[in-house]
Amino acid sequence: MIAVDIITGFLGAGKTTLINKLLAEAYAGEHPVIIENEFGDVGIDDSLIENPEIQVRLLASGCICCTLISGFVEGLAEVAEKYHPTRIIVEPTGLANPADVLAACTEAAKRVPLKVRTLITVVNAENIIPLLSVGGDLFHNQISEAEIIVLSCTQLLGADETEDVKLAIRELNPHTPILEKDWKELDALTLLALAEETRARKSGEVCPLCGHTHEHHDHDHDHEHEQNGQEHDHAFNHDHEHDHDHGTDGYSSLAFFPERVFSPELAEMLLASLSDGACGDILRAKGFLRKSGGGFYRAEYVYGRGELQDINYDGPPKFVVIGRDLDEPAISALI
Numbered sequence: 001m002i003a004v005d006i007i008t009g010f011l012g013a014g015k016t017t018l019i020n021k022l023l024a025e026a027y028a029g030e031h032p033v034i035i036e037n038e039f040g041d042v043g044i045d046d047s048l049i050e051n052p053e054i055q056v057r058l059l060a061s062g063c064i065c066c067t068l069i070s071g072f073v074e075g076l077a078e079v080a081e082k083y084h085p086t087r088i089i090v091e092p093t094g095l096a097n098p099a100d101v102l103a104a105c106t107e108a109a110k111r112v113p114l115k116v117r118t119l120i121t122v123v124n125a126e127n128i129i130p131l132l133s134v135g136g137d138l139f140h141n142q143i144s145e146a147e148i149i150v151l152s153c154t155q156l157l158g159a160d161e162t163e164d165v166k167l168a169i170r171e172l173n174p175h176t177p178i179l180e181k182d183w184k185e186l187d188a189l190t191l192l193a194l195a196e197e198t199r200a201r202k203s204g205e206v207c208p209l210c211g212h213t214h215e216h217h218d219h220d221h222d223h224e225h226e227q228n229g230q231e232h233d234h235a236f237n238h239d240h241e242h243d244h245d246h247g248t249d250g251y252s253s254l255a256f257f258p259e260r261v262f263s264p265e266l267a268e269m270l271l272a273s274l275s276d277g278a279c280g281d282i283l284r285a286k287g288f289l290r291k292s293g294g295g296f297y298r299a300e301y302v303y304g305r306g307e308l309q310d311i312n313y314d315g316p317p318k319f320v321v322i323g324r325d326l327d328e329p330a331i332s333a334l335i
Contacts, residue, residue: 002080002114003087005032005195006101009122010131010139011094011284011322012302014152017183018122019089025188032087033057033079037072037096055083072101076108088114094284095138095251095322098145118195121146125165125180126153127303131283132168134303136250143172148198150191151180251283254326256319258335262289264308267297270334271306279334280326287319 005022009015019034033055057079079088092101098119105116121142124131132139143149149169154162166178177198179191262270267289274282285301288311298311299319321331 002085002112003117004076004090004105004114005087005118005120005192006090006092006098006105006116007120007122008092008096008098008101008142008146009094010124010128010142012286012300013094013122013124014183015091015094015122017152018120018150019091021183021186022089022188022192026192027087030087031055031085032089033083033085034089034091035072035075035079037090037092055085072104073108073111076105076114077111080108080112080114097138097141099141116199118192118199119147120191120195121149123149123151123165123169124153124302125151125162126156127305128165129168131303134281134283140172143169146173146176147202148195149173149176149178150186151178152183154180155182250324251322252324252326253320253322254328254331256287256321256332256335258289258317258319260290260335261292262297263292267291267299267308268306271299271301271308273334274301274306274321275304278327279321279330280323282321282323282326284322285320288313288315288317289319290317 007015007019023032035057057075076088076090079085090101090105092098098121102116102119105114108114123143132143151162151165157165162180166180169176169178177194179186179194270289271285273279274285282301283303285299285306287299289297289299291297291310296311296313296317298309298313300307300309319335
């Protein structure tokens with residue numbers, strides 16, 4: 001039986017970062033296959049998996065309405081049949097509905113022996129409250145359907161701000177466990193064990209830790225938990241154009257392949273310009289930009305906050321923007 005771990009979460013919440021932590025700390029000795037589901041036709045996150053021995057399959061053109069249920073099911077089945085892994089890690093697009101992902105896995109289980117062991121939702125504590133106000137039903141559903149929530153960026157908030165974040169989550173999902181530790185202190189094995197127990201309890205299955213059967217309403221049960229050639233396969237891609245909008249609350253994506261060289265000032269100006277509204281309502285942007293002097297920046301933007309990092313990357317330059325009412329000429333002028 002293939003174990004499936006689903007890592008969901010908002011755009012830019014830190015799903016790939018958490019996967020890298022799990023690979024380093026919780027999956028030692030395992031060689032899971034990762035399925036990356038991107039919203040848009042150009043993959044970014046598949047290049048950010050740090051373990052070169054991990055197989056990564058990219059399900060691009062991640063338009064949920066036409067890909068997730070059909071192409072995603074096919075992808076899960078193909079991965080199982082080709083690689084025979086003991087574990088598959090699924091990272092859906094930040095615009096995915098967890099119920100749809102679970103439905104896809106249930107459908108795939110009719111073809112191959114797999115079982116969802118965990119459903120972990122990553123939430124950026126720094127921007128969850130404004131995102132919930134603008135993100136529509138998709139973001140509310142991710143919280144309300146979460147089985148266990150891992151907060152990222154809590155080190156950037158004070159204690160009162162963190163409590164406000166937890167209150168906002170509790171209004172949508174009163175009972176889900178919330179892990180708020182700084183990720184430097186968060187033990188990945190403990191997280192995985194708690195996520196497996198939570199999934200078993202929610203499903204009314206036998207808990208893998210204590211051997212008891214827990215009903216869905218049993219929220220008071222508590223345990224103490226102490227506890228290398230990378231392949232990027234794009235076989236699942238659709239033949240979409242680079243700009244698409246398939247009804248996901250009006251969100252669309254644009255992909256750019258900028259050959260220009262960016263000075264630090266120019267790159268910072270690009271990220272700052274994404275938040276002023278002139279290019280549309282941009283929630284997320286990410287990619288790899290050429291640096292002056294050689295090499296690449298990893299450019300990250302999440303709803304008002306941009307960041308540049310040096311990265312060891314040798315692929316083509318590319319930059320993806322996700323939002324509503326995107327002004328392609330205005331963004332092109334910046335890139």
